[in-house]
Amino acid sequence: MSTRSSRWRKYRPVIALSILSMLVCGLAYPLLITGVAQAALPYQADGSQAQLGGRAVGSYYIDNGFTLPAFFHGRNETNPLTASASGVDPDITVAEALSQVPRISNATGIAGSSLVALVKSHEHWTLWVAGTPYVNVLELNLALIAAYPSSYPGYA
Amino acid sequence: MIDAIQSLIVVAILASTLISGSLLAPYVVRVLTGTPTRLDRLLDPLESAVYRLIGADPKMTMGWREYLFAVILLNVAQMAIAFAILVGQGVLPLNPMGFPGLSWDLAFNTVVSFGTNTNLQHYAGETALSYFSQMTAIQFLQFTSAATGVCVMAAMVRGLRPGSSHLGNFYVDFVRVLTRILLPLCAVAALVLVALGVPQTVGGYVTVKTVEGATQRLLIGPVASLVSIMQIGTNGGGYFGANSAYPFQNPTPVTDVLEIYLMLLIPTTLIFAFGELIGRKKETRPILIGSYGLLAVDLAVAFLGSIPAVGPGIETRFGGFFSTFWTVITTASTTGSLNASLTGINPLGILSAYMGMLVQATPGGIGVGVMYMLMYVVITVFVVGLMTGRTPEYLGAKITARDVKLVMVAFLVHPIAILVPTLAAFATKAVDAIPGFSSLPTSVAFTQVLYEFTSSAANNGSDFLGAAANTPFFNFATAAVMFVGRFVPIAILLALAGSMIGRKRVAEQSLRTDGAAFSFVLIGSILLLVVLTFLPFLILGPLLAYFQGLVNFVG
Numbered sequence A: 001m002s003t004r005s006s007r008w009r010k011y012r013p014v015i016a017l018s019i020l021s022m023l024v025c026g027l028a029y030p031l032l033i034t035g036v037a038q039a040a041l042p043y044q045a046d047g048s049q050a051q052l053g054g055r056a057v058g059s060y061y062i063d064n065g066f067t068l069p070a071f072f073h074g075r076n077e078t079n080p081l082t083a084s085a086s087g088v089d090p091d092i093t094v095a096e097a098l099s100q101v102p103r104i105s106n107a108t109g110i111a112g113s114s115l116v117a118l119v120k121s122h123e124h125w126t127l128w129v130a131g132t133p134y135v136n137v138l139e140l141n142l143a144l145i146a147a148y149p150s151s152y153p154g155y156a
Numbered sequence B: 001m002i003d004a005i006q007s008l009i010v011v012a013i014l015a016s017t018l019i020s021g022s023l024l025a026p027y028v029v030r031v032l033t034g035t036p037t038r039l040d041r042l043l044d045p046l047e048s049a050v051y052r053l054i055g056a057d058p059k060m061t062m063g064w065r066e067y068l069f070a071v072i073l074l075n076v077a078q079m080a081i082a083f084a085i086l087v088g089q090g091v092l093p094l095n096p097m098g099f100p101g102l103s104w105d106l107a108f109n110t111v112v113s114f115g116t117n118t119n120l121q122h123y124a125g126e127t128a129l130s131y132f133s134q135m136t137a138i139q140f141l142q143f144t145s146a147a148t149g150v151c152v153m154a155a156m157v158r159g160l161r162p163g164s165s166h167l168g169n170f171y172v173d174f175v176r177v178l179t180r181i182l183l184p185l186c187a188v189a190a191l192v193l194v195a196l197g198v199p200q201t202v203g204g205y206v207t208v209k210t211v212e213g214a215t216q217r218l219l220i221g222p223v224a225s226l227v228s229i230m231q232i233g234t235n236g237g238g239y240f241g242a243n244s245a246y247p248f249q250n251p252t253p254v255t256d257v258l259e260i261y262l263m264l265l266i267p268t269t270l271i272f273a274f275g276e277l278i279g280r281k282k283e284t285r286p287i288l289i290g291s292y293g294l295l296a297v298d299l300a301v302a303f304l305g306s307i308p309a310v311g312p313g314i315e316t317r318f319g320g321f322f323s324t325f326w327t328v329i330t331t332a333s334t335t336g337s338l339n340a341s342l343t344g345i346n347p348l349g350i351l352s353a354y355m356g357m358l359v360q361a362t363p364g365g366i367g368v369g370v371m372y373m374l375m376y377v378v379i380t381v382f383v384v385g386l387m388t389g390r391t392p393e394y395l396g397a398k399i400t401a402r403d404v405k406l407v408m409v410a411f412l413v414h415p416i417a418i419l420v421p422t423l424a425a426f427a428t429k430a431v432d433a434i435p436g437f438s439s440l441p442t443s444v445a446f447t448q449v450l451y452e453f454t455s456s457a458a459n460n461g462s463d464f465l466g467a468a469a470n471t472p473f474f475n476f477a478t479a480a481v482m483f484v485g486r487f488v489p490i491a492i493l494l495a496l497a498g499s500m501i502g503r504k505r506v507a508e509q510s511l512r513t514d515g516a517a518f519s520f521v522l523i524g525s526i527l528l529l530v531v532l533t534f535l536p537f538l539i540l541g542p543l544l545a546y547f548q549g550l551v552n553f554v555g
Helices: A002-040 A094-099 A101-108 A112-121 A137-147 B004-033 B040-054 B064-087 B104-115 B131-160 B170-195 B223-232 B253-278 B281-304 B319-332 B347-359 B368-388 B401-427 B442-457 B472-500 B516-547
Strands: A049-052 A055-059 A091-093 A124-126 A130-136 B206-209 B215-218
Touching: A002 B040, A002 B064, A002 B131, A002 B170, A002 B223, A049 A137, A055 A137, A055 B206, A055 B215, A091 A094, A094 A101, A094 A112, A094 A130, A101 A112, A112 A137, A124 B319, A130 A137, A130 B004, A130 B319, B004 B170, B004 B253, B004 B281, B040 B170, B064 B104, B064 B131, B064 B170, B064 B472, B104 B131, B104 B472, B131 B170, B131 B223, B131 B253, B131 B368, B131 B472, B170 B223, B170 B253, B223 B253, B253 B281, B253 B319, B253 B368, B281 B319, B281 B347, B281 B368, B281 B516, B319 B347, B347 B442, B347 B516, B368 B401, B368 B472, B368 B516, B401 B442, B401 B472, B401 B516, B442 B472, B442 B516
Parallel strands: none
Antiparallel strands: A049 A055, A091 A130, A124 A130, B206 B215
């Protein structure tokens, strides 16, 4: 009996602390953060969802999978050799967006110069100064629908 | 090459981690020495309750054997809990996606990986782990392995400190590091990350109809709480298979810079804390110059190559510059999170990543980075002593033949744990089980397997292979390498610290270790040691690929 109780004394801190640390670090901490985030920052906490016509159509941070000629396309539908690291890169470079302008202009009748201006007005930079200028494809297409509702019947 | 603005960004980020580290260090020293802080009124009663609950006497002190025994036992017990959770997640709560339990070998690999602060991942979290597993297995072990790193460093430093009589109490260190450093810091970082666009929910994946009407699932979950400890604790294991390239983990260039900063924050803080903990503030100098000097070398090597354009493996919002920068920092801090696919990084960037993982102290993983640097310091003191014909001394204590043998064994664990399994993987044809592997050029194939074991042994966790290495051979081989790479050096360095207790100290060392001259000799000897050990293998891998003119590792 005495050896059993001395063994328990020896191993009790290890057993108790491993369970306690799991409850605190693995449950209390993430659930507390979830509670605060959901209360204070629900939009971001739920994945920064984009709305169109009163319904969620995706997240600004996830490629929306555009394929119709009337829209700007992301980089993830083509072949794996040009794919991004995440496979859901929501952005394309400005150069890539501009190369798609003639196709969109053809499909919608919107003047190419207006499309170029729209791309330029939605330009992002990595930290404002570095990298290659880029655009968010979903943001750009939603702006396109808002600016030219008659060219996109049934979307807005 | 990078331009002036990009160079300025690099300097600004490193400067901010150095400043933050020096400001945070006095607080960390108070936590590790039990000096009163403002949080005491809130936390003291809580901690007393914890010690009563677990039945540990906070006033008891430990020798190195007791301390090490407690470290290994607690870590193994925590891995066992996480193992049960991963295997049983199918019947556990918070599993709205209905994922089944993990296979035994994958669960074993995963808990060893997270329990050793490695975070090599042979699964993709978004398609394999329930919310419950992401929290109670992954985030749990990320906290405890990070806390363990700080504890063992504190214990080693206590042993080295002149006039020391014990290594402290592991349970007290562990509880205080969690409640007073990691949990508060991560809570703040997690909420900032949410504000910047990282999701945090347990409400289940959301299904939407896209603009064009297709069905899309948004893979949201408790991401921010994981990302905070994964970067701050230099863990690196992501919520998603694509890690920090996946936009929900790292949505903007602003979060990218913040996460780079977080990876360096605590390892840098602990360098500043070292001098105060040891009682000789100037002894921080060689550790600081050594680690940041070598980090500068790594960055210079990586940026010497051509910076990849936005293309295969590179996310548009980061571009080649931030992807290369991140790759260097994540390996130098042995974190292992990636914001690009390694296949998109140029061969010199990969060479630099290898350097970070082979040195393990630039500034290295949380806590253990300083320990490895101290290992190099002892080796350097010995070599310089031999060359100048003086008695090797560190912190006033004579460095004996036994000390040098111990640190050499600690150093040699690393190449043995990397090179033997790498050769075994090719000799036994275990690599053939990796999908698509046979079609790669030899230099690329060799680089990827060598990287897998280097990353495992360095407890880094970044990799080329990812879920493709979910084979029994790689699951068990890398688990063994991760365990040995973590606990054997810790055991040896604690033994070294233990043997310094009660040793006679001289007031004036014949060779000073706190000056600039020693710091540069230290850098030289680290480069010499690491390069001599690994150069033949680096030549067969990334250097060959570079001279073959490969732009990246797409193959």
